Amino acid sequence: MRYCINCCIHLLPNDLHRQCFRCRGPDHNNQKCPVCRGGNKIPLYADSKQMKWLAVLEVRTDHCESWNGLLCLRKGKLCSLMFGLIIMTLVMVSYILTGAKHGLLLIPSPFHYGAFASNPSLMDNESLSDMKDHYQPSKMNISYVKDYPSIKLIIDTITSKIEFITRQRPDLEELRKQEPHMFSVIPNKFLPNSKNPCWYEEYRGNTTTDPYATNSYALYSKRFRIIFDYLRKVFWNHLYHYKDKHYRLRCLPHFYIIGQPKCGTTDLYDRLRLHPDVRFSAIKEPHWWTRKRFGIIRLRDGFHDRYPVEDYLDLFDLAAHQIQGVLQSDAVKERGKRNNIIIGEASASTMWDNNAWIFFYDNSTEGEPPFLIQDFIHAFQPNAKLIIMLRDPVERLYSDYLYFASANKSAEDFHEKVAESLQLFEGCVLDFSLRACVYNNTLNNAMPVRLQVGLYVVYLLDWLTVFNKDQILVLRLEDHASNMKYTMHMVFQFLDLGPLSEKQEALITKSPASNTRRPEDRSLGPMLPTTKAILRDFYRPFNTKLAQVLFDDAFLWKRT
Numbered sequence: 132m133r134y135c136i137n138c139c140i141h142l143l144p145n146d147l148h149r150q151c152f153r154c155r156g157p158d159h160n161n162q163k164c165p166v167c168r169g170g171n172k173i174p175l176y177a178d179s180k181q182m183k184w185l186a187v188l189e190v191r192t193d194h195c196e197s198w199n200g201l202l203c204l205r206k207g208k209l210c211s212l213m214f215g216l217i218i219m220t221l222v223m224v225s226y227i228l229t230g231a232k233h234g235l236l237l238i239p240s241p242f243h244y245g246a247f248a249s250n251p252s253l254m255d256n257e258s259l260s261d262m263k264d265h266y267q268p269s270k271m272n273i274s275y276v277k278d279y280p281s282i283k284l285i286i287d288t289i290t291s292k293i294e295f296i297t298r299q300r301p302d303l304e305e306l307r308k309q310e311p312h313m314f315s316v317i318p319n320k321f322l323p324n325s326k327n328p329c330w331y332e333e334y335r336g337n338t339t340t341d342p343y344a345t346n347s348y349a350l351y352s353k354r355f356r357i358i359f360d361y362l363r364k365v366f367w368n369h370l371y372h373y374k375d376k377h378y379r380l381r382c383l384p385h386f387y388i389i390g391q392p393k394c395g396t397t398d399l400y401d402r403l404r405l406h407p408d409v410r411f412s413a414i415k416e417p418h419w420w421t422r423k424r425f426g427i428i429r430l431r432d433g434f435h436d437r438y439p440v441e442d443y444l445d446l447f448d449l450a451a452h453q454i455q456g457v458l459q460s461d462a463v464k465e466r467g468k469r470n471n472i473i474i475g476e477a478s479a480s481t482m483w484d485n486n487a488w489i490f491f492y493d494n495s496t497e498g499e500p501p502f503l504i505q506d507f508i509h510a511f512q513p514n515a516k517l518i519i520m521l522r523d524p525v526e527r528l529y530s531d532y533l534y535f536a537s538a539n540k541s542a543e544d545f546h547e548k549v550a551e552s553l554q555l556f557e558g559c560v561l562d563f564s565l566r567a568c569v570y571n572n573t574l575n576n577a578m579p580v581r582l583q584v585g586l587y588v589v590y591l592l593d594w595l596t597v598f599n600k601d602q603i604l605v606l607r608l609e610d611h612a613s614n615m616k617y618t619m620h621m622v623f624q625f626l627d628l629g630p631l632s633e634k635q636e637a638l639i640t641k642s643p644a645s646n647t648r649r650p651e652d653r654s655l656g657p658m659l660p661t662t663k664a665i666l667r668d669f670y671r672p673f674n675t676k677l678a679q680v681l682f683d684d685a686f687l688w689k690r691t
Contacts, residue, residue, distance in 0.1 A: 279661070282550060285557045286668045292560040293672055295588070300596055301502055306510050309492060309502060313440045317383070317511050322458070325470040328512060329382040329454060334370060342366050342379075346445050347438040348414065351428055358413045362448055369452045371459075380451045380458075381444050384412070385473035386516040386626055387508070389594075390482030391584055393530040394522040395608040398645040400477040402619060405639045408471050408628050410450035416478040419443040420504045425487040434490070450474045473626065482519060483583070483590045486572040498567035509597040516626060517598060522608040523688040524585030524674070525658075525666040532580050533652040540655060546662040548579035553669065556582055565589065585670055588677035595680075605681055609688075616640045 307314050321328040336342060341363060343349050349359040371378040388396050397415070404411050417423065423438040450472070457470040481504060488500040508515060522530075532545050555578050559568035568574060569589050575581070594603065604625045611618040619640055623631075631639070657663075678686040 279665075282553065282665055283668065285553050286665070288557050289553070289560055289669065290672050293565055295592060295676060296564070296566070298499070298503075298566065298593055298596055301506055303510060306502065306506055310507065313507070314510075316440050316444075319511075324468075325454060325458065327382055327385045327450075327454060327470065327473045329380055329451065331371060331378040332381045334377045334379045338367055343445060346442045347423070347436065348417070348442055348446065351435075355414060358449075359445075362413075362445075365452065366448075369448075369455060371455065379448075380455045382447045382451045382454060382474055383444070383512060384447070384476040384515070386475050386518060387481055388475065388477040388479070388518045388520070390479050390519055390590070391521060391527065391587065392479040393527050393534060394479075394520045395611055396477055396479045396520050399518070399520055399606075399611070399622070400475075401645045402615075402639050402642060403475060403622065405635075405642070406623070406628060406631070407635070408473060409626075410453065410472060410474050412446040412474070412476050413449055414446055416480070417443060417446055417476065418478045418480050418484075419446075420508065421478065421480040421484040422487065425491060427487060447474055471629065473628075482594070483569075485570045486575055488570065489572050498563045498571065500570050503570075503593060505594050505597045515598070515602065517594065517603045518622065518625070519587075519591070519603065519605045520608055520611065521587055521605060521686070524587065524670045525663055525688070527585055528580055528582065528666060529658045531584065533655065540652070542656060542659045542662070545580070546659050549582075549662055549665060552578040552580050552582045553665075566593075582669070586673050588673050588680060591677065591680065605686075607685060610685070612644075 318330050321330050334342070343359045343363060343366075346359065348355050369379070371380065388399060390396070400411065400415055403409050418427075419438060419442075422428075423443070424440070426434040426437040428435050454470050454472050454474075457472060485500055485503050488502060492500065492502050528549075529545060532548065533540060536544075555574060556568065559571060559574050563571070566589065569583050569586055575583055591603075591605070604622065606618055606621065616636075674687050678684050
């Protein structure tokens with residue numbers, strides 16, 4: 132690209148610069164010059180084409196001799212630079228506003244909380260050296276310290292709103308009105324010669340009838356179809372024939388492992404089913420009381436057809452067949468002995484998940500559910516036994532996050548999700564009761580991590596409004612992991628199970644742990660010390676109340 136030095140005009144393809152008076156001499160006439168005529172402006176050209184408006188540099192031909200051509204060029208460049216900066220600023224402002232709205236900003240979140248070494252009490256008396264033993268600092272940690280006071284205010288607000296108010300139990304007639312079909316299927320009395328709650332139900336089908344044709348568990352899940360295929364083959368052989376009628380034995384569980392998720396319920400289930408007197412449902416976690424009876428298959432998929440109670444009872448047919456074999460044996464018939472086989476069910480959602488109530492039950496009081504899962508279980512089985520396995524709620528939440536998060540898992544991401552969930556929970560308790568927030572479907576679905584599952588005492592107190600304390604066994608995962616033999620003996624005694632041989636006991640207590648953390652999750656390491664401190668602050672008042680209810684300071688989880 133070449134320029135006419137004398138008048139700073141870009142070299143045009145038609146050599147119009149030759150008509151410039153500084154190139155031609157003093158006889159140049161502006162009025163006759165085809166370049167200067169017409170507004171005294173000359174547009175720049177590149178490759179014979181006029182440039183776009185953002186790139187056009189206009190050079191004014193001034194009659195004044197004092198107008199320096201070089202100054203003209205510099206002024207044009209300066210104008211172009213300023214205009215470009217304005218455009219860039221507008222683009223950046225638009226990006227920031229849009230990114231902030233959709234959470235797409237590539238800048239640190241305002242909720243970064245640091246390792247506040249100045250306040251060691253926040254770590255439950257853990258020293259800084261203890262923290263270094265199990266945590267390798269992240270590059271992001273420097274920015275986490277500045278906003279801790281903000282999140283501490285949120286926790287203080289939540290703590291100030293905590294009230295443990297006893298709920299009112301609904302009347303039995305109210306429950307009947309809500310679930311008339313369930314009450315028409317399940318009797319109020321069970322067989323006296325069976326430890327497990329069972330009864331005979333008349334079967335009106337024939338040998339060609341498929342008793343599981345409409346079972347929703349078989350229809351919606353391929354992995355359960357093998358089980359039901361087997362049940363179809365043996366079904367007719369297990370019917371009880373009496374006076375030209377056919378009867379099938381129906382059973383409910385004798386005990387429930389009701390919670391909590393990521394607290395070792397799978398390991399307890401796997402060990403208990405090795406006991407010769409214990410049977411379980413065909414599916415470990417049917418989630419019938421909490422989800423399937425409302426038509427929830429997967430929470431993200433919304434509602435489907437509701438699973439009737441008959442579909443739930445079908446899951447215990449394998450165990451019922453074995454119980455019936457005992458009931459029909461000579462020992463029971465002639466010697467008056469009873470069946471000692473018991474059935475368990477291990478849905479870890481039973482204790483806490485009442486999210487569906489708002490879609491089915493009316494007459495709520497200030498956002499609190501009028502009916503809970505335990506109301507219906509107690510209505511049918513007032514003598515049921517309940518087992519609860521708990522864990523330090525701080526560690527439970529991180530394990531829950533690692534298990535259910537699908538992508539971008541990291542200690543930093545977990546920290547961000549905890550901060551957001553605490554904000555949402557605070558917003559709820561400012562307007563509603565603690566119970567209303569714990570059972571709030573909208574809130575629970577909005578929180579990125581399930582903070583509410585770790586509020587153990589809130590759920591336990593609600594279960595104690597309908598069941599006696601001696602019907603509930605509460606265990607700690609930490610104790611189970613350190614002394615498995617002791618905790619299993621506690622469970623055997625609670626369920627009144629018979630003695631075991633040394634070989635049977637060794638098989639139960641020495642088996643490898645079930646459902647341990649996946650290798651890819653272990654590689655992520657522990658949560659940030661800051662996150663742990665924040666969660667300890669949040670859960671502390673709930674753990675304190677739990678320890679008071681159970682008369683056991685181990686549930687404070689001061690050192691885990």
